[in-house]
Amino acid sequence: MNRYLTIVVGLFFLGACPQEVPSPGPATVSCTDDTECLNGQSCVDSLCVANDGKTMCITDAQCLNGQTCMNGFCEALLLNNDAGPVDEPNENSEFGVTFSTPSDRSTARTWETLTISGTITSDTDSLEGIEVILTSSLDGTIDGTFNTETGLFVAEATLTEGNHALTLEAQRDDDRSSATVNITLCSYQFDEDFSEEPDPDIWRKFDSAIYIEDGWIDMTNNQTSTWGKFFNVAQTVQPGNLDVQFRIYTGPLEAGADGFSMTIIDTPDVPSLEKILNCFTGLGNHISPLRNSCELSVEELGALQAFSIEFDTYPNGFQCAASVNPPIDPTCEDHVAITFNGSAMPFYWFPEDWGDYEACGTPGGSWTSYDYRAENGCKYGLECVDDLCLPKYPWWDRELLGYGPPAAGAPQFWAEMENIEDSQWHDVHIVLAGTNATVTFDDQEIINATVPEFDYKGGYLGFTGGSGAIGNYHRFDDLKVKGTCYYTGP
Numbered sequence: 199m200n201r202y203l204t205i206v207v208g209l210f211f212l213g214a215c216p217q218e219v220p221s222p223g224p225a226t227v228s229c230t231d232d233t234e235c236l237n238g239q240s241c242v243d244s245l246c247v248a249n250d251g252k253t254m255c256i257t258d259a260q261c262l263n264g265q266t267c268m269n270g271f272c273e274a275l276l277l278n279n280d281a282g283p284v285d286e287p288n289e290n291s292e293f294g295v296t297f298s299t300p301s302d303r304s305t306a307r308t309w310e311t312l313t314i315s316g317t318i319t320s321d322t323d324s325l326e327g328i329e330v331i332l333t334s335s336l337d338g339t340i341d342g343t344f345n346t347e348t349g350l351f352v353a354e355a356t357l358t359e360g361n362h363a364l365t366l367e368a369q370r371d372d373d374r375s376s377a378t379v380n381i382t383l384c385s386y387q388f389d390e391d392f393s394e395e396p397d398p399d400i401w402r403k404f405d406s407a408i409y410i411e412d413g414w415i416d417m418t419n420n421q422t423s424t425w426g427k428f429f430n431v432a433q434t435v436q437p438g439n440l441d442v443q444f445r446i447y448t449g450p451l452e453a454g455a456d457g458f459s460m461t462i463i464d465t466p467d468v469p470s471l472e473k474i475l476n477c478f479t480g481l482g483n484h485i486s487p488l489r490n491s492c493e494l495s496v497e498e499l500g501a502l503q504a505f506s507i508e509f510d511t512y513p514n515g516f517q518c519a520a521s522v523n524p525p526i527d528p529t530c531e532d533h534v535a536i537t538f539n540g541s542a543m544p545f546y547w548f549p550e551d552w553g554d555y556e557a558c559g560t561p562g563g564s565w566t567s568y569d570y571r572a573e574n575g576c577k578y579g580l581e582c583v584d585d586l587c588l589p590k591y592p593w594w595d596r597e598l599l600g601y602g603p604p605a606a607g608a609p610q611f612w613a614e615m616e617n618i619e620d621s622q623w624h625d626v627h628i629v630l631a632g633t634n635a636t637v638t639f640d641d642q643e644i645i646n647a648t649v650p651e652f653d654y655k656g657g658y659l660g661f662t663g664g665s666g667a668i669g670n671y672h673r674f675d676d677l678k679v680k681g682t683c684y685y686t687g688p
């Protein structure tokens with residue numbers, strides 16, 4: 199008997215058809231394939247793109263590279279601070295001017311130091327007395343050095359966001375010639391210091407999440423039995439790779455609860471995101487079909503595609519003598535973990551001695567004991583089917599997840615931490631590249647793991663957090679996400 203047959207069918211159903219008619223809103227912006235885009239547009243890097251390569255949008259925040267949203271499409275602003283008409287190469291000139299770097303129609307980041315270089319040649323033997331000037335159409339003159347022996351011109355510069363025409367001009371007496379390359383400078387896709395209250399059309403608060411006027415967001419504000427979420431609903435992050443930084447703060451209780459997460463959910467639109475968020479509970483990266491507000495079935499939740507990094511300060515599960523408090527934590531200390539699809543157990547980790555896929559035993563033990571077994575003879579979270587303790591939900595099922603039995607030396611997507619509830623801000627930097635994930639915490643690498651199954655889907659990015667009988671502050675600030683940089687110049 200295949201217990202998950204209905205789930206597999208459900209997965210195919212979800213994959214084949216949108217759950218419901220798309221509602222008005224940014225539904226047309228993110229996509230997984232062309233069929234989700236309107237009017238014959240195509241799905242490029244998870245965004246619906248018109249045939250002429252333009253990205254659909256509703257707000258400026260959905261546009262990359264400093265473009266603005268005009269008439270439903272991302273457009274580059276025509277800047278009026280241009281340095282003036284670009285000289286065409288002068289065929290009658292004695293000079294030859296060529297760029298070496300950067301190449302024409304390339305891209306770069308605003309935080310990178312660029313090497314801008316070129317070569318000047320002359321029909322006459324001497325390069326003495328030639329003035330070489332490098333200008334950016336956005337940033338003006340850029341200082342560099344010209345070597346009259348070699349003809350090489352080199353400048354090192356950082357450039358502002360936008361489309362630059364870089365012009366290298368050689369001039370001596372009345373003779374001049376120039377060359378031009380175009381380059382797009384991209385800043386971060388998300389760059390939030392929360393110094394001002396975010397626009398609710400861009401960042402939407404759910405449940406107990408609040409904006410604090412001192413310049414950050416808090417999921418629970420030191421209240422008990424509450425949870426909050428704070429999601430960007432205006433744009434999505436691309437699948438495949440991710441480079442995200444932010445800061446976290448929790449305290450004042452050193453044994454507080456429950457923790458907080460940054461979560462990225464792959465779902466077609468904001469209404470479906472809201473439905474999913476209504477099924478998250480506690481810490482915020484743990485889905486539960488039991489929540490009153492959850493309208494989704496186990497099958498639908500089993501098809502969820504989500505990435506989370508959790509900062510967990512409360513020990514859960516039988517290994518921490520808290521049997522009725524699932525999901526199960528990999529350590530009873532504070533920890534940071536990468537979790538997938540709302541399971542809230544670390545990706546590629548599974549509890550030993552849970553008794554899953556083992557014979558149902560004898561009920562007994564107290565809820566606060568390691569050996570607790572419920573009426574069904576299984577530990578919490580397992581149900582007795584044909585005298586076998588089977589996981590209640592597909593997202594706890596190691597057979598379905600393909601993790602295999604717990605083994606020493608398995609890739610570890612979690613890290614035990616010393617007390618992180620220290621009422622201090624901490625820097626977190628996550629880099630997902632292909633099948634590898636690294637996490638640094640205050641510049642110390644705490645996670646670096648690779649498995650072929652690592653499959654990050656991108657989606658809507660947000661923050662979550664929760665408390666129970668014990669509370670704490672769960673704060674986030676200073677979010678920076680590097681998106682993909684596209685050339686958007688002429």
Ligand SMILES: [Ca+2]
Pocket residue numbers: 391392393412413414675676
């Ligand atoms: Ca701030």
Ligand SMILES: [Ca+2]
Pocket residue numbers: 456510511512513514527
């Ligand atoms: Ca926990």
Ligand SMILES: [Ca+2]
Pocket residue numbers: 508510526527528533535542543
């Ligand atoms: Ca945990």
Ligand SMILES: [Ca+2]
Pocket residue numbers: 452453454511532616617618619
């Ligand atoms: Ca702690």
